[in-house]
Amino acid sequence: MPDLQINQMLDMQERGLHYGDGLFETLLKVNADIPLWSNHYHRLQRGCKKLCISLPDEKWLLDKIEAETSGYDSAVVKLIVTRGIGGRGLEMPTVNQASVFVLRYPYTAIDHTELELDVAICQTRLAINPNLAGIKHLNRLDYVLAAIELAEIGNKNEAILRDTDGYIVEGIVSNLFFCLRGEVYTPSLEFAGVEGIMRQQILKYLEDQAIHINIGRFNCDLLLSASECFLCNSVHGVRPVRCAWLSRRPPAIRTLRATASRHSIDR
Amino acid sequence: MPDLQINQMLDMQERGLHYGDGLFETLLKVNADIPLWSNHYHRLQRGCKKLCISLPDEKWLLDKIEAETSGYDSAVVKLIVTRGIGGRGLEMPTVNQASVFVLRYPYTAIDHTELELDVAICQTRLAINPNLAGIKHLNRLDYVLAAIELAEIGNKNEAILRDTDGYIVEGIVSNLFFCLRGEVYTPSLEFAGVEGIMRQQILKYLEDQAIHINIGRFNCDLLLSASECFLCNSVHGVRPVRCAWLSRRPPAIRTLRATASRHSIDR
Numbered sequence: 001m002p003d004l005q006i007n008q009m010l011d012m013q014e015r016g017l018h019y020g021d022g023l024f025e026t027l028l029k030v031n032a033d034i035p036l037w038s039n040h041y042h043r044l045q046r047g048c049k050k051l052c053i054s055l056p057d058e059k060w061l062l063d064k065i066e067a068e069t070s071g072y073d074s075a076v077v078k079l080i081v082t083r084g085i086g087g088r089g090l091e092m093p094t095v096n097q098a099s100v101f102v103l104r105y106p107y108t109a110i111d112h113t114e115l116e117l118d119v120a121i122c123q124t125r126l127a128i129n130p131n132l133a134g135i136k137h138l139n140r141l142d143y144v145l146a147a148i149e150l151a152e153i154g155n156k157n158e159a160i161l162r163d164t165d166g167y168i169v170e171g172i173v174s175n176l177f178f179c180l181r182g183e184v185y186t187p188s189l190e191f192a193g194v195e196g197i198m199r200q201q202i203l204k205y206l207e208d209q210a211i212h213i214n215i216g217r218f219n220c221d222l223l224l225s226a227s228e229c230f231l232c233n234s235v236h237g238v239r240p241v242r243c244a245w246l247s248r249r250p251p252a253i254r255t256l257r258a259t260a261s262r263h264s265i266d267r
Numbered sequence: 268m269p270d271l272q273i274n275q276m277l278d279m280q281e282r283g284l285h286y287g288d289g290l291f292e293t294l295l296k297v298n299a300d301i302p303l304w305s306n307h308y309h310r311l312q313r314g315c316k317k318l319c320i321s322l323p324d325e326k327w328l329l330d331k332i333e334a335e336t337s338g339y340d341s342a343v344v345k346l347i348v349t350r351g352i353g354g355r356g357l358e359m360p361t362v363n364q365a366s367v368f369v370l371r372y373p374y375t376a377i378d379h380t381e382l383e384l385d386v387a388i389c390q391t392r393l394a395i396n397p398n399l400a401g402i403k404h405l406n407r408l409d410y411v412l413a414a415i416e417l418a419e420i421g422n423k424n425e426a427i428l429r430d431t432d433g434y435i436v437e438g439i440v441s442n443l444f445f446c447l448r449g450e451v452y453t454p455s456l457e458f459a460g461v462e463g464i465m466r467q468q469i470l471k472y473l474e475d476q477a478i479h480i481n482i483g484r485f486n487c488d489l490l491l492s493a494s495e496c497f498l499c500n501s502v503h504g505v506r507p508v509r510c511a512w513l514s515r516r517p518p519a520i521r522t523l524r525a526t527a528s529r530h531s532i533d534r
Contacts, residue, residue: 010277010278010279010281010284011277012277012368012370013370014277014284015411016284017277017281017283017284017347017349017368017405018291018345018347018405018407019287019405019406019407019408019410019411020286020287020405020406020407020408021407021408021411024285051408051411051412052415076355078285080284080285082284083411088343088372089440090407090410090411090414090439090440091414092414092415092418101279101284103279103280105355124398125396125397125398127394127395127396127399128394128395128431129392129394129409129431130392130431131391131392131409131412132394132408132409137408138284138285138286138287138408139286139287139406139407139408140285140286140287140288140357140406141286141287141288141318141399141404141405141406142396142398142399143286143357144282144286144288144318144350144357145318145398147357147358147359148319148359151359164395164396164397172357173356173357
């Protein structure tokens with residue numbers, strides 16, 4: 001495998017900077033373990049395949065993460081893998097040598113069964129891009145603009161994003177589930193959005209429980225008719241949405257949410 | 268104005284790496300001059316405004332470019348401006364301090380009146396993104412994938428990109444003009460693509476000559492009916508396309524091309 005560079009200052013010719021030519025994973029380290037590591041690694045694998053980037057060896061990556069977080073019982077870890085250095089213009093580098101960066105941030109556990117999120121509906125739209133949808137690549141300007149919009153709105157914890165066709169996709173840093181007339185819905189990520197690890201876990205849980213889930217392109221009106229809504233990601237698990245439009249919470253979904261939450265923080 | 272950092276190794280928290288949260292310009296330095304600098308700076312200005320990035324002072328930028336290219340009569344200069352360093356997740360940095368990077372590459376003048384480009388039609392599509400269309404931001408994965416496709420096709424110099432709706436937009440590193448039944452066409456950049464400086468110059472030239480130009484969303488069939496086609500950018504000026512589908516070259520368009528070429532390399 002190629003000789004990877006790690007944890008150094010970045011080279012000015014780094015393609016991650018020039019083109020956003022890479023992928024990332026945001027991991028939670030808790031009790032010296034990385035919950036759902038295999039899922040994160042497999043998503044990285046899918047992303048590398050789509051972008052034709054040489055995937056670093058799993059064991060090698062885990063060692064690097066361990067080295068960066070040793071002595072920390074818990075941490076948020078951002079792992080970035082890019083195509084590497086150079087060349088001029090969009091020419092591919094002559095040496096196929098991925099760059100790997102491991103960044104450590106403090107983790108503060110949140111009792112998410114208590115914290116309800118107040119969310120906005122964002123005006124900023126996500127581009128429709130079937131080529132890149134699902135993978136966690138570094139081209140995140142849509143999300144940066146949405147975060148700016150969210151900060152300008154003020155007093156909201158998250159925002160729901162729609163694609164340029166007007167269909168709801170996800171939150172800025174989370175995936176979206178909602179419930180309507182006793183059925184569970186989550187937007188398709190075929191055209192935009194990130195296929196979250198926690199979303200995968202919830203889908204698996206629903207399947208195991210033989211609970212039907214509607215995955216598709218839903219417009220905002222449907223979401224605004226929802227009786228319950230929650231957002232999820234790998235770091236904060238599952239968090240309920242509190243909104244004027246949500247009048248009641250069916251017990252079935254509350255149970256689902258709590259179970260999915262346990263599923264995330266117990267691992 | 269903020270204290271900018273220049274020409275250092277990149278910080279690991281650089282938002283240009285994490286999100287492609289910035290802009291770039293590719294400039295030509297020739298005979299100690301930067302042709303069309305004002306146009307480049309104004310595009311950078313428009314981009315910074317759209318992304319809410321503090322624009323560095325023009326004189327300061329020119330000094331930095333001069334420092335990096337002094338002693339070089341000619342060079343290709345890549346200027347990158349990002350939102351700067353940090354913070355965690357998508358939070359905006361607490362200090363509004365743009366990062367500026369100036370990279371110098373060798374420039375080899377090409378007699379573009381002789382070199383005809385053999386182009387492919389790319390299968391890779393550009394995402395439709397009215398928010399980001401036109402500006403020269405750092406989210407360039409679509410173009411990276413197109414460049415990979417072009418390399419795989421082999422024996423072609425450039426490739427024409429379509430958006431996800433199927434309309435033609437531009438080349439991977441150039442804007443597109445074509446001629447059909449004596450009229451000039453260029454794709455609208457309202458939904459995707461980069462508003463090239465050379466494209467602006469050609470549009471201005473056509474306006475000065477009172478030559479009508481059709482700007483719109485055109486499908487590939489229209490391009491394939493063209494009698495002439497050329498691509499343009501700031502570094503190589505205007506370059507004609509040689510393709511099986513182009514059978515003849517009306518003198519009017521040949522003149523236009525030659526004039527536009529002179530316009531670019533004389534400045």
